[in-house]
Structures are given as C-alpha cells and as structure tokens.
Amino acid sequence: MEKNHVIRIKCPDQKGLIAGIAGILFKRGYNILVMKEYVETETGQFFARLEIAGELEPQELESELKYLLPPSAIVEIIPRNKKRIVLLVTKEYHCLGDLLVRHYFNELHAEILAVIGNHNMLQSFTEKFEIPFHYISHEGISKTAFEETILQTLETYQPDYLVLAKFMRILTPEFVQRYKDRIINIHHSFLPAFIGANPYKKAFERGVKLIGATAHIVNNDLDEGPIITQQIIPVKHDDGLTDMIEAGHEIEKSVLADALKLVLEDRIFVSGNKTIVFS
Amino acid sequence: MEKNHVIRIKCPDQKGLIAGIAGILFKRGYNILVMKEYVETETGQFFARLEIAGELEPQELESELKYLLPPSAIVEIIPRNKKRIVLLVTKEYHCLGDLLVRHYFNELHAEILAVIGNHNMLQSFTEKFEIPFHYISHEGISKTAFEETILQTLETYQPDYLVLAKFMRILTPEFVQRYKDRIINIHHSFLPAFIGANPYKKAFERGVKLIGATAHIVNNDLDEGPIITQQIIPVKHDDGLTDMIEAGHEIEKSVLADALKLVLEDRIFVSGNKTIVFS
Amino acid sequence: MEKNHVIRIKCPDQKGLIAGIAGILFKRGYNILVMKEYVETETGQFFARLEIAGELEPQELESELKYLLPPSAIVEIIPRNKKRIVLLVTKEYHCLGDLLVRHYFNELHAEILAVIGNHNMLQSFTEKFEIPFHYISHEGISKTAFEETILQTLETYQPDYLVLAKFMRILTPEFVQRYKDRIINIHHSFLPAFIGANPYKKAFERGVKLIGATAHIVNNDLDEGPIITQQIIPVKHDDGLTDMIEAGHEIEKSVLADALKLVLEDRIFVSGNKTIVFS
Amino acid sequence: MEKNHVIRIKCPDQKGLIAGIAGILFKRGYNILVMKEYVETETGQFFARLEIAGELEPQELESELKYLLPPSAIVEIIPRNKKRIVLLVTKEYHCLGDLLVRHYFNELHAEILAVIGNHNMLQSFTEKFEIPFHYISHEGISKTAFEETILQTLETYQPDYLVLAKFMRILTPEFVQRYKDRIINIHHSFLPAFIGANPYKKAFERGVKLIGATAHIVNNDLDEGPIITQQIIPVKHDDGLTDMIEAGHEIEKSVLADALKLVLEDRIFVSGNKTIVFS
Known part of the structure; x- marks a missing residue:
C-alpha cells in the first residue's frame, strides 16, 4: 500500500479535534496509516500529522477540514513527492x-x-x-x-x-x-x-x-x-x-x-x- | 488538569477505529490529553493508549467502546492509581x-x-x-x-x-x-x-x-x-x-x-x- | 596481587622522564601494574599516574623521584586507602x-x-x-x-x-x-x-x-x-x-x-x- | 614536530620492560610522544605502542630492543606512511x-x-x-x-x-x-x-x-x-x-x-x- 499523502494541521486546540478529523477521513473512505498529534500546553496549539493511503481530492478535503477547524487553522495536504x-x-x-x-x-x-x-x-x-x-x-x-x-x-x-x-x-x-x-x-x-x-x-x-x-x-x-x-x-x-x-x-x-x-x-x-x- | 484515566485498546485493525473511538469520547465530553495508536502490519492488530481527563463512568464507556470495536477487542479503562x-x-x-x-x-x-x-x-x-x-x-x-x-x-x-x-x-x-x-x-x-x-x-x-x-x-x-x-x-x-x-x-x-x-x-x-x- | 600505591607526578616535560621514572621503580624492584602519562602541548606539562605493587618506602622513593625530576615537580605517593x-x-x-x-x-x-x-x-x-x-x-x-x-x-x-x-x-x-x-x-x-x-x-x-x-x-x-x-x-x-x-x-x-x-x-x-x- | 614512527611490541611480560624500552629510546635521543602499554593478565602478554619523533635507524633500534626483550618478542617499527x-x-x-x-x-x-x-x-x-x-x-x-x-x-x-x-x-x-x-x-x-x-x-x-x-x-x-x-x-x-x-x-x-x-x-x-x- 502506498503512503500517498501527508496531512499536516496546526490550529488552536479545542475538544473533539481528533474525532472530527478522523471522522472526515473515515467518511471519505481514506485509510489513516499513521496519526500523531500533540497539544503544546504553553501555547494551546494543536499539531497533527497523518499519513493517508488512497486517492485524494486535496481541495475538497482541505475545504472540509477547514470548515471543521478553527478559522486560523493551517492545513497542508502534501503528496509524497520528493x-x-x-x-x-x-x-x-x-x-x-x-x-x-x-x-x-x-x-x-x-x-x-x-x-x-x-x-x-x-x-x-x-x-x-x-x-x-x-x-x-x-x-x-x-x-x-x-x-x-x-x-x-x-x-x-x-x-x-x-x-x-x-x-x-x-x-x-x-x-x-x-x-x-x-x-x-x-x-x-x-x-x-x-x-x-x-x-x-x-x-x-x-x-x-x-x-x-x-x-x-x-x-x-x-x-x-x-x-x-x-x-x-x-x-x-x-x-x-x-x-x-x-x-x-x-x-x-x-x-x-x-x-x-x-x-x-x-x-x-x-x-x-x-x-x-x-x- | 488531572490525568484521570488511561484507556488501552487492542483489537484487529479495521477502518474507522480512530474516528469511532475519538467520536465516543468527544460525545461523552471527555478530553483526550494524549492518544497514541499503532497498527502492527504482521499481525493486523490495532493498539491504542489514551490519557483522558474528566469524570468517567468506566462500565458505560467500556460497553460503548466494545459495541463499536470488533468482538475480540480488549478494552482496559485504568484509573491512574499506583x-x-x-x-x-x-x-x-x-x-x-x-x-x-x-x-x-x-x-x-x-x-x-x-x-x-x-x-x-x-x-x-x-x-x-x-x-x-x-x-x-x-x-x-x-x-x-x-x-x-x-x-x-x-x-x-x-x-x-x-x-x-x-x-x-x-x-x-x-x-x-x-x-x-x-x-x-x-x-x-x-x-x-x-x-x-x-x-x-x-x-x-x-x-x-x-x-x-x-x-x-x-x-x-x-x-x-x-x-x-x-x-x-x-x-x-x-x-x-x-x-x-x-x-x-x-x-x-x-x-x-x-x-x-x-x-x-x-x-x-x-x-x-x-x-x-x-x- | 595488591595494588598498593598510586604514584602521581606533575612537572614540566623533558626528554627521558619515562625512562627515568621507570628506571627508578625497576631498580627498586617495584612492579608497575599500570602507567599512564600525558604531555599537555599547550602548557608543556608532563602528567603521569602509576599503580605500583609491592612494599614501598614512600619518603625514599619520593626523594629519589624528586632528585630526577625538574625542581617544580609535584610527586604524590598515595596508599590505596579509602x-x-x-x-x-x-x-x-x-x-x-x-x-x-x-x-x-x-x-x-x-x-x-x-x-x-x-x-x-x-x-x-x-x-x-x-x-x-x-x-x-x-x-x-x-x-x-x-x-x-x-x-x-x-x-x-x-x-x-x-x-x-x-x-x-x-x-x-x-x-x-x-x-x-x-x-x-x-x-x-x-x-x-x-x-x-x-x-x-x-x-x-x-x-x-x-x-x-x-x-x-x-x-x-x-x-x-x-x-x-x-x-x-x-x-x-x-x-x-x-x-x-x-x-x-x-x-x-x-x-x-x-x-x-x-x-x-x-x-x-x-x-x-x-x-x-x-x- | 612530525610523528615519524610507531613502535609496536608484543612479548611475555616481565619486570623492567618499560624502563628498558624507554631507556633505549632515551639513550638514542628519541622523543617519546605517546607510550601506551598493557599487560593481559590471562595470557601474561605485554603489549606496547609508542609514537616516536626524530630520525630513526630502524634496524639498529629493532636489534637493540630485541636484545632487551624476551626471545619470542615481536617488534615492529613502522614509518607513518599511508x-x-x-x-x-x-x-x-x-x-x-x-x-x-x-x-x-x-x-x-x-x-x-x-x-x-x-x-x-x-x-x-x-x-x-x-x-x-x-x-x-x-x-x-x-x-x-x-x-x-x-x-x-x-x-x-x-x-x-x-x-x-x-x-x-x-x-x-x-x-x-x-x-x-x-x-x-x-x-x-x-x-x-x-x-x-x-x-x-x-x-x-x-x-x-x-x-x-x-x-x-x-x-x-x-x-x-x-x-x-x-x-x-x-x-x-x-x-x-x-x-x-x-x-x-x-x-x-x-x-x-x-x-x-x-x-x-x-x-x-x-x-x-x-x-x-x-x-
């Protein structure tokens, strides 16, 4: 199985982020190969990095994630190119x-x-x-x-x-x-x-x-x-x-x-x- | 904030596990402090360990998680006692x-x-x-x-x-x-x-x-x-x-x-x- | 065999120090178990540490070593006590x-x-x-x-x-x-x-x-x-x-x-x- | 100062080896830059490695060292070539x-x-x-x-x-x-x-x-x-x-x-x- 994309998210932390993100990916039928996240206590920032297998429509996915996340969220969907x-x-x-x-x-x-x-x-x-x-x-x-x-x-x-x-x-x-x-x-x-x-x-x-x-x-x-x-x-x-x-x-x-x-x-x-x- | 409980899950891997688990915890209003998971490719087993803050009803939560997970799943909800x-x-x-x-x-x-x-x-x-x-x-x-x-x-x-x-x-x-x-x-x-x-x-x-x-x-x-x-x-x-x-x-x-x-x-x-x- | 004494020497470096020190110890019948020495280029200082087995007359040995070494030499003959x-x-x-x-x-x-x-x-x-x-x-x-x-x-x-x-x-x-x-x-x-x-x-x-x-x-x-x-x-x-x-x-x-x-x-x-x- | 030669010696241990070796080198006017030696207790073998500065007559030096050392001694005098x-x-x-x-x-x-x-x-x-x-x-x-x-x-x-x-x-x-x-x-x-x-x-x-x-x-x-x-x-x-x-x-x-x-x-x-x- 190819690791097709990396998704990176940075935004202020709030309850339900993992559930929301994972829910969107599941609904779209993507397989999460690896998901790591971290909340920096001092700044209240949430960071996540996911590796996703499967065909992606990056624009759509980004829109849907941004809709879920706080307005200042940075979402990157990165193909695994060199x-x-x-x-x-x-x-x-x-x-x-x-x-x-x-x-x-x-x-x-x-x-x-x-x-x-x-x-x-x-x-x-x-x-x-x-x-x-x-x-x-x-x-x-x-x-x-x-x-x-x-x-x-x-x-x-x-x-x-x-x-x-x-x-x-x-x-x-x-x-x-x-x-x-x-x-x-x-x-x-x-x-x-x-x-x-x-x-x-x-x-x-x-x-x-x-x-x-x-x-x-x-x-x-x-x-x-x-x-x-x-x-x-x-x-x-x-x-x-x-x-x-x-x-x-x-x-x-x-x-x-x-x-x-x-x-x-x-x-x-x-x-x-x-x-x-x-x- | 106290790290009140550790949740440990071991079960055969399938799509949507993270979304499902995180969704249950979110719905119940628990805050996930740390969530780490791993899928062992050779055995197809999914492993997760979460640290949860907040009051818990362990029996109810366990039932709900087990309902979601494959029948052979092992779920442990462990208070942070010595x-x-x-x-x-x-x-x-x-x-x-x-x-x-x-x-x-x-x-x-x-x-x-x-x-x-x-x-x-x-x-x-x-x-x-x-x-x-x-x-x-x-x-x-x-x-x-x-x-x-x-x-x-x-x-x-x-x-x-x-x-x-x-x-x-x-x-x-x-x-x-x-x-x-x-x-x-x-x-x-x-x-x-x-x-x-x-x-x-x-x-x-x-x-x-x-x-x-x-x-x-x-x-x-x-x-x-x-x-x-x-x-x-x-x-x-x-x-x-x-x-x-x-x-x-x-x-x-x-x-x-x-x-x-x-x-x-x-x-x-x-x-x-x-x-x-x-x- | 007991490691009875440690001999420590610090003095300006000059040719023949090792030969001289080892010669004195050999002449007196002492067995050198370990000898390590170092010349610090920046300061021109010679440092040596030896472990010696056998009965020692510390005063005599010290005198003989000091007679050999440059006047500013520091010689310590230390019994292996706690x-x-x-x-x-x-x-x-x-x-x-x-x-x-x-x-x-x-x-x-x-x-x-x-x-x-x-x-x-x-x-x-x-x-x-x-x-x-x-x-x-x-x-x-x-x-x-x-x-x-x-x-x-x-x-x-x-x-x-x-x-x-x-x-x-x-x-x-x-x-x-x-x-x-x-x-x-x-x-x-x-x-x-x-x-x-x-x-x-x-x-x-x-x-x-x-x-x-x-x-x-x-x-x-x-x-x-x-x-x-x-x-x-x-x-x-x-x-x-x-x-x-x-x-x-x-x-x-x-x-x-x-x-x-x-x-x-x-x-x-x-x-x-x-x-x-x-x- | 050039490190011109390495001298390596392996022989059965006996008292006075260091004094003897260092004495020969001193007498010949060579400067010992580094001398390290070790006696392996289990085998009773003495090992030494020296770095020497100065012009050397390898054959002569080897003969003199071998004369000093036990008959089975191996002496190597190695120029610092690649x-x-x-x-x-x-x-x-x-x-x-x-x-x-x-x-x-x-x-x-x-x-x-x-x-x-x-x-x-x-x-x-x-x-x-x-x-x-x-x-x-x-x-x-x-x-x-x-x-x-x-x-x-x-x-x-x-x-x-x-x-x-x-x-x-x-x-x-x-x-x-x-x-x-x-x-x-x-x-x-x-x-x-x-x-x-x-x-x-x-x-x-x-x-x-x-x-x-x-x-x-x-x-x-x-x-x-x-x-x-x-x-x-x-x-x-x-x-x-x-x-x-x-x-x-x-x-x-x-x-x-x-x-x-x-x-x-x-x-x-x-x-x-x-x-x-x-x-």
Missing part, C-alpha cells in the same frame, strides 16, 4: 559528500537541484555527481550583492528547502525571510553552548568531555533557530583541537542527515523557537 | 537499592508491598525502608515447594506486578502462567546475546566492546520474553571481568527503572514476543 | 540516595563521614544509613557565618573531599580556597550551556533535544571549574519541564558517581581549567 | 561511498588501490573517484576459482589490508590465512547476537530495542573474529524491517570508518580472539 533542495557550502566536504552519495543512490527523499559555494573548492567533486555547482564568491562585493546573486540563482531552481551544509556565511534577516522556516543549518556545537564562530576552539579551551552538533531551522538570530536534532560524541583530554574537529565532523554529517530526513518527510512543525518532531 | 508490586531478589543490591530509594521518596508510580529474597543478605537493608522482607530459601526443598511458598506469600499481597530485581532463580512455566505478562525481569546482557548464566563472563571472553542490559517480560522460555528496553555501555580491553560487572550494574538499574516506569504507566502492550511501547 | 568525604545537600535526594546505597554496600572507594544539609529534609533518610547529618541553615545569618559554621563542622571530620550532591548554595572564593581542587560539584546541565540557576527551565524554553549533566571541580567562578565528566539524555517536544528534570536526575546521579570514582582513585589531574583523566 | 588497502564489496553502497569520499579528500590514512565487487552495481560509482573496479562474479564458478581470481587481482596491488565493505560472500579459511589479521569486516549486528545471515530480519523478529554493528578482524570462523569496535542505535516498535536496515546502515559506515582509522594507525593488537585497542 522535495526540491539546494545545498550551500563553503570549503568543508563532509556533509556535502554524505548528501551527494545518498542522493546518487536515491536514498534522499529529495532532488538536489544544485550546490552553491562561496568558494570553488568543492566544485569538481560536486560535478562528479552531475549536479550543477554555482561558485558565488562573497569577496569584493557587498553582503547585499552577494545574497542577491544567490537569490537570483535560487530563483531558477525554485527549491522547497535550502540546506546549509557547512555554509560559513551569516545570512541577513532579509534573506532568511525569503525562505522562512525553509532553511536548515548544521551548527558544529551542542547549542546553546558555543554559539557563533570557532565552537571547537571554544570547546577545546573549556575542556569539555563531550562535543555536539545541532541541526536547526535558521531564523533571524545567529544559531538561535528552532532545534531539530542534536547529537554528541565523547572527547578526551588528549584530543587536540584537530581531533575534536574530526570527531565533530562525524556527528555533523549524521545530525544533518537525520534532520533532513525529518524535514523532507514533513515531520517537523515550528512553534515559536521550538520544533515539534513527529518521528 | 500499582502494587512485589520485588524478588537474591544477593545483588544495586537494583533493589535504586528502587527502594525511589519508592521512599515517592518517585515510583507503585507501592512496593514487600521484597522476597531467596537469600537473606538484603533483609536488613530492605527493612530500613520499612518494607517487609520475606526470606524464602530455595535450598533443601523442591522447586515446586519453593515456588509454592512464594506464591502463598504473594497471595497475601495481591500484587499487580512482580519485579525480578536480580532474582537469580529460573521460574517454572506454571509460576509464570500465574502472573502472565506481569513479571518484569532485568537480564544482564544485550539480549539475545549471552542468553542464560554468566553473561558477563561470556562477554569478557568474547572480547566485546559494548555490554548491555535488557528489561523484559518473563514468559516460559529463559531470557526469551518480550523486550521492553535495552541499554549498553562501552568497555575496553583493560576492563577485567569485575570492571564489566560493575559497569553492567549501572545500566541494569537504569534499564530496570526505565522499564518499570513504562509498565507502571500502562505504556506497554505485549504482542507475541514483542512489545509495543507508547512512550 | 578517601574521607563529606556530602553537602539541599533538598534533592537522588544523588544522595545513590551515594548512600553505594556506601552502605561498600562499593564507594570512600568513607562518607557526614552529610551537611542547609535544609533538614534529608536528615531522617541519611540517618537510616547511620551517617551523621548536620543541619546548617543558611537562613537568618550572613553568608560568612553560614560558611564558617560549615567549615567548623568540616574541621571535626578532616575530609579529603567535599561532594556537592545537589547543594544549591554558591560557595564563596574564600571557602573554595580552603578546599582547593577538593570540592566536586554536579551541575544539572551540559556546561557551558545553561550556566547558573534553573538550567532545566532554560533548556525547556530553548527547545533543546538533549539535556546534560556535568561533574566538575569547583573553583572561584560559578559553574566554571574543570570538567571531570559529562553525560546527556535525549528529550522530546512532549517532555514538559518536569519530565526534563526527572530525566536529568538520572544522568546527574550517574555522572556524579562516575566522577567520584575517578576522583577517589586519584585519576584526575587539574591543569588550569581542564582535567586530565587517566581512566 | 597503508595500502583494497575494498571488497557486493551491492550495498553506504560503506563504500563513505570510504571513497574520505579517500578523495585525503582524510583516510590509506591509499585505496582498488575495489573488487562480486556484482558490478558499484562500478560506475567507484570509477567516478578514479579508483579501478574489478568485477569478479562468483556465479558459475567454484568458490576456489572465485577466490583464486580475487587473490590474483590482489597480487597486483600488494595491499596491507583488505576491507570487506559489505562484501556478502564468506571467505574460506585458506583465503583468510593468506591475509591473516589483515582483513577487516563490518558485520551488521551487535555480535555475538545474530551471527550469520539476515541479522536485521532476526533482530526485527526478536523485537530488540537496539540494533548494532560490529567491525572485526576476520578469522576462520564466520563472524567470530576479534572485535575492534561496536556501536548501537535505538529502534522502536514501529520501525519495520526496512527502517531497521536503514538505521543499521548509519552505524555500519560509522563503525567501519572508526575501526579502519584504528587499524591504519597501527593501534590494534590481536590477542587470541580479542583486540587490544590503543586509542
């Missing part, structure tokens, strides 16, 4: 390599449309996989001009998500706003520890015994967006800065791959500065 | 100590009615916590007589669950049948590796780099019951057998405490030799 | 309970001489284990007077180490100086994230997906001392603040027990704001 | 992809000389990285002929190690003997659980809550060689067989990469069916 993504990179290869291999073997629930780099070091590697690489240097131009060039390039691809696979430039709020809740970043620390630049150096100097990596959605504040997933790896006193960076790379690529899978399967809701994860 | 448990121990103190401390400070969602030991080493420790300790030696009597004495002692307590907190005697199928799906054991290995006696010795001799602990429900076959939860801890070549046993104790008590929490909150369904865990 | 410790607590029982149970069953490589509490909630629990409990309230008196009373109480016990087992008062630099490098604290976060008060609340509000606990040596700055060990535990969006605190307690007691084992076996060197851990 | 390796694969890409990317970016402490596949599915992928791929089918020929063809191919490369990166054919003892202690395998389970074929299917049917992966040295018995490293990943009741296989792939590639790093840096000693790991 998402369209563009990767942004700088010089580090480990996340890019991991994603390109997964993509090549059809493991990623996404089509990688292109890679954009502010350095050209990863160009020939990317092109091995027949993915276009756009070298857009940030040097010698204003930040606005730099971002404008990226935005124009993105325009031609119309991606669903941008993935910052170790992209080491900070994006302006204006840029982020254009892809609100659609930019995924990997930060090389256990946020909120070691926000900002050189987290491994800071971790080394602090003498921590674990280092972390955090995948999050980018919002306007540096390294402050809603966290999707985090991992850690132990380090020892005899691990130098280089060892810590190497160890960190292992979890960075793993965390980014995990987070991306969740995003690409429409499992993440953003609520303020947090995520709801229907894994 | 469970009644009895611990069985031999000589090792670490799981017992952990549980008695949690119980003393009211952290355990259970009342520990008594501790039964086939040795008396842990008697004075147990009695510090004002818990009765029954010393029932297995020596010099038949297994049947041994178990009969235990059963009689249990009879006076009417426990909901038996917890084998490092109880080192194998129980007969007859005994197990009397407390079917209600005996929780901690096995000191990552099952199914190192089934049976001396798992640490076997692990040491095999040169493994991780050792594990497994909490499971006891059924008729030794160390073969449905697994509730498992943990591992790394070991190194310079860890001797004693080090591995010590390291193992740390995860044994942690795994047993985790599993017990799940059991005492009615979060575990048994399906054949597996568990469904609504955590 | 350390003497005093625990400081406030209201939370989980770390205290864990340590008292280990102590009762002779698992801890230390004698717990007394427990000091700035509340008296844990008094009757502590006394079950026949350990003296000193209730020294911080209320209605100056910080200086409060700490002076603690210091006087400690005077009667002459402990090797103080263990802050969820002691929720900040100690003054003067107090800390009196037990320099001999106060072990458990901080309920993954330091340096969430320094200071209410780390779980901060973690909850930040929406992290892992929470941590850190055992460290206390120095003058709040939560800034050299880290001994750290652990994390995953949390989910549906874990409320209470769930996170409960989950945190599990790793707090585990981290503190791990760190204490390392300290009590003389495995920790402090170097600036870091620890060298010869595990 | 090892030469050949990968063997079948159809699965995840371990191969991970290693080829690391190799391309010069992260692997080895030169991948060639990839041998008993299927040709991974040929074009391998060739993207300018690594020769040899398709040697096992079909239609005897096992002896199959292995003979592989051995002849290997002959032309003279590799230091063979890496079975999800190679799904069992090698004969004769083959293994030719590369004794030099074949690294990744087994897709937490050995010794689920030895042999279809470990994920067995794990799924057993209802485990963790799945594992094990990197080990291949000896004559299937999945029975000395374990180098192991990892686990949690699974849930709603993870189907496919989910478990996918989750397993993540740790398989991670475990293999970790193990290979240890092997390529000469950090592994084999002792009977165990490994000593100087990490």
